[in-house]
Amino acid sequence: DGGITQSPKYLFRKEGQNVTLSCEQNLNHDAMYWYRQDPGQGLRLIYYSQIVNDFQKGDIAEGYSVSREKKESFPLTVTSAQKNPTAFYLCASSIEPYSNQPQHFGDGTRLSIL
Amino acid sequence: KNEVEQSPQNLTAQEGEFITINCSYSVGISALHWLQQHPGGGIVSLFMLSSGKKKHGRLIATINIQEKHSSLHITASHPRDSAVYICAVEGGATNKLIFGTGTLLAVQP
Numbered sequence: 001d002g003g004i005t006q007s008p009k010y011l012f013r014k015e016g017q018n019v020t021l022s023c024e025q026n027l028n029h030d031a032m033y034w035y036r037q038d039p040g041q042g043l044r045l046i047y048y049s050q051i052v053n054d055f056q057k058g059d060i061a062e063g064y065s066v067s068r069e070k071k072e073s074f075p076l077t078v079t080s081a082q083k084n085p086t087a088f089y090l091c092a093s094s095i096e097p098y099s100n101q102p103q104h105f106g107d108g109t110r111l112s113i114l
Numbered sequence: 115k116n117e118v119e120q121s122p123q124n125l126t127a128q129e130g131e132f133i134t135i136n137c138s139y140s141v142g143i144s145a146l147h148w149l150q151q152h153p154g155g156g157i158v159s160l161f162m163l164s165s166g167k168k169k170h171g172r173l174i175a176t177i178n179i180q181e182k183h184s185s186l187h188i189t190a191s192h193p194r195d196s197a198v199y200i201c202a203v204e205g206g207a208t209n210k211l212i213f214g215t216g217t218l219l220a221v222q223p
Binding site for chain 1: 116118144145147149154155156157159162164169194200202204210211212213215216
């Protein structure tokens with residue numbers, strides 16, 4: 001079955017440490033997105049990519065970095081510069097970026113600080 | 115003020131009840147999405163609509179573009195419908211998705 005796979009499901013970070021969240025899709029979608037979800041708030045866009053080797057900052061990109069070397073993969077690195085990284089992170093993809101197409105979501109990664 | 119407002123924030127219903135969740139938005143949109151998030155965290159897209167009404171099983175979504183309002187209805191609710199329902203609009207200045215904060219629905223047997 002096609003879909004989006006996020007790993008790990010739970011992740012713990014020590015102070016000053018970078019961590020990378022994995023997102024893989026086998027839907028052959030061009031566009032991929034990373035969102036952050038905090039209690040009581042709507043999902044907020046961190047980064048998105050419309051095509052391989054291209055990505056754009058979203059609303060809350062500070063302290064995060066991404067790469068898009070392959071169409072299937074869009075990993076998110078939470079750097080030590082992100083001072084409040086504890087949140088639920090969701091990866092999504094769509095056939096085309098923001099063209100009235102539904103987005104398909106992964107099951108998320110919950111990141112906590114040790 | 116948020117660009118996408120949902121009501122109610124929390125809703126408890128008895129099994130079999132008819133449920134309505136509302137979404138109002140303040141920006142111009144090209145499409146509105148209804149999403150379902152289960153306790154494990156994964157999100158499923160339920161509907162995408164830009165006008166009128168869509169139905170899938172016991173779920174019905176309507177949108178009134180002039181009033182900038184959408185509703186999600188669940189008929190004959192069941193405990194397995196318990197989840198967070200999220201409204202998101204595609205539009206505004208950047209044409210990206212703008213999400214509401216969600217409605218937590220609990221259906222009791």
